[in-house]
Amino acid sequence: MSTSCRCPYCQQWFTPSVYRPQQVVCSQAECQRGRRRDYHRRKLASDPLYRQVAQESQKKWRAAHPDYLRQYRAEHPAAVTRNRQRQQVRDQKPRLVFLEKNNLALDLKRSLAKVWLVGPGVTQLEKNNLASMQLLIFQPLEYEPRGIQGS
DSSP states (O other), X not given: OOOOEEOTTXXXXXXXXXXXXXXXXXXXXXXXXHHHHHHHHHHHHHOHHHHHHHHHHHHHHHHHOTTHHHHHHHHOHHHHHHHHHHHHHHHHHHHHHHHTTOXXXXXXXXXXXXXXXXXXXXXXXXXXXXXXXOOOOOOOOOOOOTTOOOO
């Protein structure tokens, strides 16, 4: 008479094992991988001894495989490009945080122009008036209805 549980990773219903009635995660390999990953992250954050052993293990592996990263980059150029792009985004975040509440600006209230901030990261800049940007000016065109020709 076991009850069904919903897996927090895949959201599928499953029946816990009769040998592990407290089972919370289903038996699929991807869900079990997620469970172990989350346990490892929690343990690193809460247990200093576990964190130290994990760091020493990583150092030991890197010492035993000194050329691994160089070889990986040579064999996976797409990963190198993707990492470079992601690093540029990560480098941009501190600049956006700095600009977020920067209110040093000219008085734009006298201008009839409307200003739109467009681009990635703009949601962080709604209170900023001194952000570097590319300015596009649109002016209304003179409109002549069809069929009426000027003389």
